[in-house]
Amino acid sequence: MSKDLVFIASGGRTGTTFMGERLIEVIDGCYSQHEPDVLVKNWEKSSGRIKDFGVWHMLFGRLLGITGLRVIGHKFMAGQLDLAAAAKRIKAQREHWYATIEEPLIVESSGRNWMLAPVLQEAFPDSRLVGIIRDPRDWVESWRRHQPRRHTKFFEGWFPQGPLTPAQVKDTDWADKWDDMGQFGRLVWDWRIITRELSRAGAKSENIRVYRFEDLFSSGQNGKIAELVDFVAFDGKYKVGSLDGFTGSVRNASSGKRVKWQDWTPEQVRLMDGMCGELMRQYGYGSEPEWIAKLDEAGITAEAA
16 A cells, blocks of 8 residues: 555543644644544534445444444454454455545544554554553543443443453453443443553554553653654654644543542542553553552552552
């Protein structure tokens, strides 16, 4: 393929849509779109996507649980599609659309790409992938504010194949506990599986890099932004403009009543540490004295944490 492809992967609530919009502004020859084959409330945008991908892919195939990245990702994660078969399906769904785009550098962000990191590398060997993770304590609460019914019966009815579960990916430590976790525990597990998959993919390929949301969108971290943009621009292949104010005004912030992890119950703290403690520490989360005190309150010693 003559295009240079970059995929942005996260579990949502990490500024990926905003990131894609800003990359267009600072990198010459860059085209970016967030979830280009997903229907949205804006009918003009959705009708354009139906035109790009076809009625079957966008409507009927979705209703039947056949088309779309989510289906491929779920089946790959569950072992129902091997790497080669999943890559073949990705190429069949994407190559035609990529060919219609004039710009030589295409950035596609999606909340499904984290499931498909090795598949995307197999399908498009010269592509690059940027994973973005966020402090799981803030990430869970952001989702609970942004989408209060996430991981409820209403949420599970969205998708023909249902949400990804520990049993499907053979996460035996938590499979038997899934039904009793509740919304909070299931969101915590979501962060666990997303971060685990991105971390494993990044360890296997120099074309995959994982960044922390806090390093990209906090003041004084322009070095990380410059590193990410240079990576997306294929190390100088594409000209990069000024990065001043690159992350100045993130949009799509969560609404609703804000709950801080400092107010969590001991049970919630135990769930977070039990499922995500090791990954949290791997990425530098959870060293605050306040969190150590919460662990102690929950009966978890700092040494064990």
